[in-house]
Amino acid sequence: MGTPELGAVVAGAGISGLAAALELQESGAEILVVDASDRPGGVMRTDHIGGFVIERGPNTTQVKAPMLAFLRRQGAEDQMVAARSEGRRRYFYRDGELVRVPDSPIAFARSPLLTGKAKLRMLAEPLMRRRDAEGESVSEFIGRRLGDEVASALVGPFLTGVYAGNERELGVEAVFPSLVEHERKSGSLAIGMISSALRRGGPKGLRGSWSAPNGMGPFARSLAERLVEAPALESRVTGLRRDGDAWLVFISGPGGPQRLRAKRVVLAVPAPQAAEILRGVDTDLAEALEQIDYAPIVGVPLGVTPSAVRTKIDGFGFLVPHQPDVSLLGCLFMSRLFAGRAPTGRDLFQCLLGGTHWREAIDQPDDVILKKLHADLDQIVGLDEEPETLAITRVRQAIPQPGRNHRRLIAEIRRRLAELPDIELAGAYLDGISVSDALASGLGAASRLEQRTAAQQ
Numbered sequence: 001m002g003t004p005e006l007g008a009v010v011a012g013a014g015i016s017g018l019a020a021a022l023e024l025q026e027s028g029a030e031i032l033v034v035d036a037s038d039r040p041g042g043v044m045r046t047d048h049i050g051g052f053v054i055e056r057g058p059n060t061t062q063v064k065a066p067m068l069a070f071l072r073r074q075g076a077e078d079q080m081v082a083a084r085s086e087g088r089r090r091y092f093y094r095d096g097e098l099v100r101v102p103d104s105p106i107a108f109a110r111s112p113l114l115t116g117k118a119k120l121r122m123l124a125e126p127l128m129r130r131r132d133a134e135g136e137s138v139s140e141f142i143g144r145r146l147g148d149e150v151a152s153a154l155v156g157p158f159l160t161g162v163y164a165g166n167e168r169e170l171g172v173e174a175v176f177p178s179l180v181e182h183e184r185k186s187g188s189l190a191i192g193m194i195s196s197a198l199r200r201g202g203p204k205g206l207r208g209s210w211s212a213p214n215g216m217g218p219f220a221r222s223l224a225e226r227l228v229e230a231p232a233l234e235s236r237v238t239g240l241r242r243d244g245d246a247w248l249v250f251i252s253g254p255g256g257p258q259r260l261r262a263k264r265v266v267l268a269v270p271a272p273q274a275a276e277i278l279r280g281v282d283t284d285l286a287e288a289l290e291q292i293d294y295a296p297i298v299g300v301p302l303g304v305t306p307s308a309v310r311t312k313i314d315g316f317g318f319l320v321p322h323q324p325d326v327s328l329l330g331c332l333f334m335s336r337l338f339a340g341r342a343p344t345g346r347d348l349f350q351c352l353l354g355g356t357h358w359r360e361a362i363d364q365p366d367d368v369i370l371k372k373l374h375a376d377l378d379q380i381v382g383l384d385e386e387p388e389t390l391a392i393t394r395v396r397q398a399i400p401q402p403g404r405n406h407r408r409l410i411a412e413i414r415r416r417l418a419e420l421p422d423i424e425l426a427g428a429y430l431d432g433i434s435v436s437d438a439l440a441s442g443l444g445a446a447s448r449l450e451q452r453t454a455a456q457q
């Protein structure tokens, strides 16, 4: 029997791979999505445990313009549910207490998060000299423009929440590209932001934080169900080889090794796995991909009795800036954000540990993790009874860490990739780590493949 032939193979059924596959399917191609795991969604996984709906990966998502347009094209806009408005209240743990993050200019002026001196320093931002931000860390850039206190007291904890990373190591060009652009074009962040707000047209996303009614896992499954051909699960793409005008895709699955011929390929797998697959095709490209660093995350959802928590709990949750005596990165109050996440009379706290501050957490036994978590929670919110541990999820390659040279590294990866025919990369390590950005990267990969095909005709 000959080698089966397809329009495209997409390796990876995370959000980036699903988006790429559905977009390619729209153009009529016969697609096969291949994923190493036993279910689609990648890190987006939801489980029902003891009446709680727990997330193993992302808890919420933004819906940026490309994601909204994609959901509308798929007729899937009603798959999303907005977080309750109380989710706008967010807290940082500072000097032994939870301090509300200001969400308006007046609240900001009154907030104890920054000293009066730091607030005045911020006002001087438009007077600061313009410099080239190439190679700068977030903390160097923000410190230079807005003052060191803003970098450590505001931006640091925010990056702990989003990247599980460190503002002194994350590269500003990758993390805040629009701020770098404002400085470059307008000489000031404030002036740049005001003028872009005045100019702003074009497609918009949805405001606030979102999930799906039954969680992010079912959302991924509903996207996978839109594929004509169901994803091949528990199957791993192990390598590629050029074969005439197509790619030979080597797959190892439950039925043993297999190979397919595909006109086009999207690798929507994390960077280290993409490097493995591409090693036999382009060693330099594989080596560039290997340089992408990831932070691990340990997620611990807890069932809590509200009356056993001494601090009043409301809002989205709290983040903990890096400090020696606390291991917890932050905690989301999921049952306050979305209906149906906890049984009546109980709250669901989604706690996160690890990140670049405590990389070793991923290899710690459960009792070490739980001891630290309980002690931290007791210190931060005060616990009168031990919370119920619903699960412990360890994700080793959880969050890509774009460093100071990330933009140049990605440019180099794209330059090398462009020399290979009909293949694209997608995923959270390329242009943004959020669900919404990873989805957009899948759409981008599909559209670049379409453009390549059009250019060949």
Ligand SMILES: Cc1cc2nc3c(=O)[nH]c(=O)nc-3n(C[C@H](O)[C@H](O)[C@H](O)COP(=O)(O)OP(=O)(O)OC[C@H]3O[C@@H](n4cnc5c(N)ncnc54)[C@H](O)[C@@H]3O)c2cc1C
Residues within 6 Å of the ligand: 011, 012, 013, 014, 015, 016, 017, 034, 035, 036, 037, 040, 041, 042, 043, 044, 056, 057, 058, 059, 060, 061, 062, 235, 236, 237, 238, 268, 269, 270, 273, 277, 297, 299, 395, 397, 398, 399, 426, 427, 428, 429, 433, 434, 435, 436, 438
């Ligand atoms: C614990 C955690 C919490 C997060 N919280 C949030 C949040 O609240 N909000 C937010 O916006 N983002 C959050 N993120 C980030 C976001 O969820 C991810 O960046 C995004 O979902 C990644 O999607 P992806 O498609 O790039 O990769 P993945 O989801 O990692 O998918 C990659 C897929 O490739 C498969 N694969 C790997 N190797 C192979 C192979 N050789 N062959 C075939 N398949 C293979 C894997 O099985 C996997 O399914 C979180 C991430 C984690 C881990």
